[in-house]
Amino acid sequence: MIGIIGAMAIEVEEILAKLEHPQTETISGMDFVRGAIQGVECVVARCNVGKVNAAICAQTMILRYAPSRIINSGVAGGIGADVKIGDLVLADGAIQHDVDTTQIGDQIGMVSGINLVVIPTSSEMNRVLAEAARRCAYQGNVHIGRIASGDQFISSAEKLHWIASTFGAVACEMESGSIAQVCYINGTEYTAVRCISDNADSNAGVDYEQFSTFAAHQTTELLCTALPML
Numbered sequence: 292m293i294g295i296i297g298a299m300a301i302e303v304e305e306i307l308a309k310l311e312h313p314q315t316e317t318i319s320g321m322d323f324v325r326g327a328i329q330g331v332e333c334v335v336a337r338c339n340v341g342k343v344n345a346a347i348c349a350q351t352m353i354l355r356y357a358p359s360r361i362i363n364s365g366v367a368g369g370i371g372a373d374v375k376i377g378d379l380v381l382a383d384g385a386i387q388h389d390v391d392t393t394q395i396g397d398q399i400g401m402v403s404g405i406n407l408v409v410i411p412t413s414s415e416m417n418r419v420l421a422e423a424a425r426r427c428a429y430q431g432n433v434h435i436g437r438i439a440s441g442d443q444f445i446s447s448a449e450k451l452h453w454i455a456s457t458f459g460a461v462a463c464e465m466e467s468g469s470i471a472q473v474c475y476i477n478g479t480e481y482t483a484v485r486c487i488s489d490n491a492d493s494n495a496g497v498d499y500e501q502f503s504t505f506a507a508h509q510t511t512e513l514l515c516t517a518l519p520m521l
């Protein structure tokens with residue numbers, strides 16, 4: 292079984308529409324929909340925005356459905372001139388940019404308990420997703436790089452440069468780092484696939500309004516191509 296988590300309706304609704312024989316269970320106010328896509332058993336959930344929502348969703352999904360792999364799918368802000376709206380980013384390591392216990396001697400971004408700044412993701416899942424992008428002639432570049440999450444919509448050049456220089460991240464969003472932590476703790480194979488909806492700069496709000504639905508659609512399409520290959 293493959294678990295798919297998206298934060299917002301636009302990030303999961305096309306996947307939900309493709310599920311054959313859907314069965315829904317509501318747990319802690321979140322809908323978990325089980326079914327099959329092209330013969331692949333899946334459970335799909337919308338977690339809502341932010342790291343805590345995403346962690347609740349991932350832990351619940353693991354305990355209730357025991358998926359062998361989880362994919363976090365959706366949109367992200369691109370970091371760096373190279374990472375453009377419509378490009379795809381596969382998470383080669385997940386970061387939580389808003390974790391800061393440097394005042395008590397820790398490295399910036401270090402997640403307590405697992406004591407990591409960069410939480411590993413599945414290079415095998417990234418390989419398959421990149422191959423799926425080639426097969427479906429994905430319109431846009433595919434980047435495999437670090438994704439940084441935090442409970443903030445990033446819309447300033449200063450903040451995005453700080454995230455880039457501190458963590459080497461190529462995209463930012465608000466969930467994948469916490470899902471990575473949950474999957475790491477539980478030994479569940481995991482990656483995140485995100486399509487760029489904005490450049491996390493002062494224009495991010497406007498770009499997001501214009502491009503997020505398109506970007507979410509791009510990710511969904513790719514995911515549906517990749518599922519039978521996983």
Ligand code: ADE
Binds near residue numbers: 446464488489490
């Ligand atoms: N998701 C999409 N764009 C984002 C941004 N600029 N900051 C945080 N999350 C996002």
